[in-house]
Amino acid sequence: xxxxxxTDEQVRATKSKVIQPAWVRVMHWVNAFAMILMILSGxxxxxxxxxxxxxxPREYTLGGWLGGGLLWHFAAMWLLMIxxxxxxxTGFATGRFRKKLLPITASGVLHDVRxxxxxxxxxxxxxxxxxxxxxxxxxxxxxGVLIVLSGLAMWKPVQLYYLVMLFGDYPAARYVHFFxxxxxxxxxxxxxxxxxxxxxxxxxxxxxx
Amino acid sequence: xxxxxxxxxxVDKRLLIKDSIKTMPDVTRRRFxxxxxxxxxxxxxxxxxxxxxxxxxxMLKSVSKFNDAVQAFxxxxxxxxxxxxxSAITKPFPxxxxxxxxxxxxxxxxxxxxxxxxxxxxxxxxxxxxxYKLPQVTQITRHICVEGWSAIGSWTGTPMRDFxxxxxxxxxxxxxxxxxxxxxxxxxxxxxxxxxxxxxQMTFKYANEILPxxxxxxxxxxxxxxxxxxxxxxxxxxxxxxxxxxxxxxxxGYNSFSGS
Numbered sequence: 114x115x116x117x118x119x120t121d122e123q124v125r126a127t128k129s130k131v132i133q134p135a136w137v138r139v140m141h142w143v144n145a146f147a148m149i150l151m152i153l154s155g156x157x158x159x160x161x162x163x164x165x166x167x168x169x170p171r172e173y174t175l176g177g178w179l180g181g182g183l184l185w186h187f188a189a190m191w192l193l194m195i196x197x198x199x200x201x202x203t204g205f206a207t208g209r210f211r212k213k214l215l216p217i218t219a220s221g222v223l224h225d226v227r228x229x230x231x232x233x234x235x236x237x238x239x240x241x242x243x244x245x246x247x248x249x250x251x252x253x254x255x256x257g258v259l260i261v262l263s264g265l266a267m268w269k270p271v272q273l274y275y276l277v278m279l280f281g282d283y284p285a286a287r288y289v290h291f292f293x294x295x296x297x298x299x300x301x302x303x304x305x306x307x308x309x310x311x312x313x314x315x316x317x318x319x320x321x322x
Numbered sequence: 323x324x325x326x327x328x329x330x331x332x333v334d335k336r337l338l339i340k341d342s343i344k345t346m347p348d349v350t351r352r353r354f355x356x357x358x359x360x361x362x363x364x365x366x367x368x369x370x371x372x373x374x375x376x377x378x379x380x381m382l383k384s385v386s387k388f389n390d391a392v393q394a395f396x397x398x399x400x401x402x403x404x405x406x407x408x409s410a411i412t413k414p415f416p417x418x419x420x421x422x423x424x425x426x427x428x429x430x431x432x433x434x435x436x437x438x439x440x441x442x443x444x445x446x447x448x449x450x451x452x453x454y455k456l457p458q459v460t461q462i463t464r465h466i467c468v469e470g471w472s473a474i475g476s477w478t479g480t481p482m483r484d485f486x487x488x489x490x491x492x493x494x495x496x497x498x499x500x501x502x503x504x505x506x507x508x509x510x511x512x513x514x515x516x517x518x519x520x521x522x523q524m525t526f527k528y529a530n531e532i533l534p535x536x537x538x539x540x541x542x543x544x545x546x547x548x549x550x551x552x553x554x555x556x557x558x559x560x561x562x563x564x565x566x567x568x569x570x571x572x573x574x575g576y577n578s579f580s581g582s
Binding site: 158159161162178179180181183184185187188191267269270271272274277283284287 | 398468571
């Protein structure tokens with residue numbers, strides 16, 4: 114709270130400091146939209162033959178019935194797949210994954226988890242991810258790859274038999290697909306909660322700065 | 323659509339839907355694809371109401387057709403379904419239909435004949451006795467239902483492509499269309515390429531025993547490269563045709579290719 118006035122240099126310096134580049138923001142929101150479609154239609158499909166002793170409430174499903182849920186799922190998959198592939202390629206090619214997500218060390222994660230739980234984790238520089246963020250963001254990318262692979266295995270178990278084998282057998286691929294969905298939902302809850310606790314991170318994902 | 327609990331314990335949801343569909347006028351006698359779902363969040367996000375929108379339905383149908391074209395382009399239609407050892411067979415193999423087992427067709431072998439129609443040289447009908455004399459093969463493959471469950475079973479019968487050759491079918495035709503004895507008249511089209519697939523079978527036996535009533539006596543069509551609903555049971559006729567004649571589930575919105 115030193116001064117309310119800012120110099121021209123300071124303005125320029127802040128302006129140039131883009132936290133989230135445009136491609137990250139666009140792909141992030143496209144992915145969010147595609148994910149919601151995939152999850153809601155996926156719950157519809159799950160309800161047709163539940164793996165566990167529960168069904169998802171009909172209010173939170175997409176498609177009206179199994180046939181509609183499948184149509185939504187197999188339409189939104191394109192958005193998810195193309196956007197996801199573009200994100201992976203750009204993330205590796207620009208070095209963003211390496212720069213932002215690595216290294217991830219056990220001691221770093223432990224330290225930041227402790228700091229976060231005691232509300233001592235600083236968010237002064239949003240361009241640098243803390244260890245909890247690195248772990249969660251890297252982890253969710255792996256889960257994203259797994260859910261797509263298990264989904265493809267279930268979609269074309271004859272054509273993509275080697276993918277089915279990767280998961281063991283067809284029923285196993287269903288369980289992998291389900292647990293990846295559960296992991297994504299858990300991530301979503303934490304992710305949204307933390308974004309609301311640190312609103313400037315949400316702003317950065319919308320306007321970039 | 324009102325938001326009330328859809329599932330009533332002990333009531334088969336498919337029967338429930340079927341009954342309610344019967345009370346609807348013909349034009350609306352199809353299942354709603356975009357309807358029924360509460361899409362509050364989605365409506366807020368997109369600013370448009372997709373719930374009752376027929377344009378959403380049209381969009382989804384075109385994507386589904388696009389998916390068919392992509393599959394036809396990248397996949398090998400002759401790829402073989404994996405086979406399993408006898409020890410992998412699911413016991414008991416589930417009975418599955420849109421009706422109870424008690425309502426399954428109870429066909430008398432003596433009265434039954436397989437009717438052959440359409441683009442074939444020999445349109446003679448076949449008795450079960452005549453069909454049993456054709457060479458048979460056994461396959462142990464995984465049956466995968468559109469609902470997601472699956473089960474491994476052992477099916478024995480005559481390869482479809484051998485029978486099509488025997489009756490002089492025009493294999494350049496687009497479909498083989500099956501009609502069945504199920505109540506409300508089950509039927510399903512099979513694209514010719516899949517009908518000629520080496521594993522596509524006119525099945526007469528399950529687990530080396532005459533096909534029981536539960537699994538489609540006297541004849542089912544086993545297509546291990548397709549979802550279960552493309553494997554008709556209680557078949558009474560087959561027609562080789564260039565016309566897409568629709569099918570029981572296909573007409574309600576399941577993708578007609580539904581290849582695995």
